[in-house]
Structure formats: C-alpha cells, structure tokens
Amino acid sequence: MSIKIGILGYGNLGRGVECAVKHNPDMELVAVFTRRNPEDVKILTETAKVCHVDQAVSMKDEIDVLILCGGSATDLPVQTPEFAQHFNVVDSFDTHARIPEHFAAVDAAAKKGNHTAMISVGWDPGMFSLNRLYANAILPGGKDYTFWGKGVSQGHSDAVRRIEGVLDARQYTIPVESALEAVRNGENPELSTRQKHTREVFVVAEDGADKAKIEHEIKTMPNYFDEYDTTVHFITAEEMAASHAGLPHGGFVIRTGSTGWEDEHQHVVEYSLKLDSNPEFTSSVIVAYARAAYRMSLEGQTGCKTVFDVAPAYLSLQTPEELRAHML
C-alpha cells in the first residue's frame, strides 16, 4: 500500500518533491495544490491531479501526508497551521528565529485535528540541526560553526521575491574566507554573524519600481539580511535566465572539542553537503520525513515534531530487521 502524497505549493521545492516521490517506491503523488489557476500549472506526474488549494480539504481522505512547499517568509506561517488541522503535514520552515512560535501554532493545530506535523525539515534547519545536536551532545565542552555556500539560499531568494516591485530574485550566501580559515586552523575564533558570511542579491525589478526602496527593504529585512553585509544588483530577466538559472548550494557544520583528564585529546566532527540542486536535495530530505510522519501518525503520535523528535529508523525504506542486519 503506497503512502499517498499531496504537494501544496508548486515552486522549486514543489517540483523537487514531485521528483523525489518518483524515487521512492513506497510513495505515490495524488495531487498538487496551487493558489494559481490549476490550468496554468503543468506537472510531470501523469497520474496526479492539479487542483486549486481551495479543493485540498475536500480531498483529505485521499492523502496520507501533505507536503507544504510554500515560502517561509509569508506562506508557511499561515499554511502549515491551517492544513495541519486536516492532514499529516511536513514543511521546511526556515526562519530560524521564528521556529519556536511556528512550532507552537502548528502543534496546536495538529493536536486539534489529531494529526502528525513536522516542521523545519530540510538541511538547515534539518540535517545541519541534527548534526549540531549530535556533536554538542558528544563533545559538550566543544565549539561549533556552521558555514553555507557559496550558493543560492531559497529562503532568502523567496523573501526578496515577496518585496513589492520585485519580479524575480536569487540570493547567494558567501562564506568569509578568513573566518573559514581560522576555523579550519582550529583557532576556535569568536565570530559574529556578520564576520561569517556576506550576501549578494540579484533582482529583476518591475518597470518603474523604486529600486532604492527595494534595496533598502532587502538590506534591513529582519531575520534575513539585517545582520549581514549585503550587496544588491538589479539585472534584466534575460540576465537572470542566462546567469542565475541554477540553484546550487552546500555548506558544513564543524565542531571541535576535547576529551581526556587534562583535555589532552582533540577531536573534530564535520558534516558537509555539496548540492547541485538545493531544492532537489531539500525535497529528498522532506520526502523521507513524510514517510516518518505517516508511520508516526499510524502509531497515534500526534502534534508537531521537528527532526529532533524523529527516530532515524522511521525515515528508512529498510525494515528494522534489515537495518540491524545491514546498516549497523
């Protein structure tokens, strides 16, 4: 019996989830829901339907897990609590500073509907969060660093696209080389947010848009840009298509710590990602957690979860017996 998947929101992530479902033999895509005219949204899965988002709740009995692929800046804070009342859901909410409030809203909604919800699934937050937790638990006296890029942050790009007068945007996150070097050399530096990364944004603006206002709104945007040195370039749609079509990204989490009665032994724990496609990798993480959400819902584990609450075996296509026999 396949796990029946719904997608809500068909952008980079929605397309990635559609592709990731194809790679998982225990899943099938039932429907894609969009706020646009369904006639204007073309998907690649012939057996799935494209419906307006207003139809989603009427189809709730046909879907085991609804994957929410909207933007974190303005979509998910509304959509995840709304649909967690009616479906088991997974989202990729990544406005780190607002995760606690998002968790509370989704937890209340999921419990009201007796469903399983998972938020902030992806790589950061997500896989990087898990690796920060593992390394902190194992080396409590250590120090950890997270570096991203150079690559395209979907969250930051989405946030810029929501600004009035912006037609399209790509945001590159760029690690500061001197900070990287100091960490790699084991200097354990104290680094502010601004000392670790810079941000570079390419924007296609509407004709006649107030570019100075757009640039100011980008650079002062709380939780996204206000703590960084950010450069903004205005380009044409043709330049965007020619030079910024890809969505590569990556990064790493590194923690150094010591053991021994005199702290005489040093250790380095590192987890790194090199991604050709940020959305396709993120979607692959999300789809594995959709499997976990389905299984946890069958066990009656309702309310909101994060990656911290999900035992790894729930993610796997392998049975517990196969995992013990082959992957321990």
Ligand SMILES: NC(=O)C1=CN([C@@H]2O[C@H](COP(=O)(O)OP(=O)(O)OC[C@H]3O[C@@H](n4cnc5c(N)ncnc54)[C@H](OP(=O)(O)O)[C@@H]3O)[C@@H](O)[C@H]2O)C=CC1
């Ligand atoms: N945790 C993590 O590690 C990661 C999290 N993310 C999160 O994923 C979120 C979504 O990113 P991404 O998919 O790149 O965002 P997009 O801008 O591609 O899509 C966001 C929404 O915009 C709408 N949309 C998409 N394309 C169009 C269009 N051409 N015209 C009109 N509306 C459109 C869709 O909704 P609709 O179909 O209803 O119109 C879609 O759900 C990010 O905001 C980020 O927060 C991303 C990567 C990693």
Ligand SMILES: N[C@@H](C[C@H]1CC(C(=O)O)=NO1)C(=O)O
């Ligand atoms: N959530 C990020 C995933 C990583 C990348 C990132 C950044 O470049 O600031 N932060 O976290 C995304 O939307 O791509």
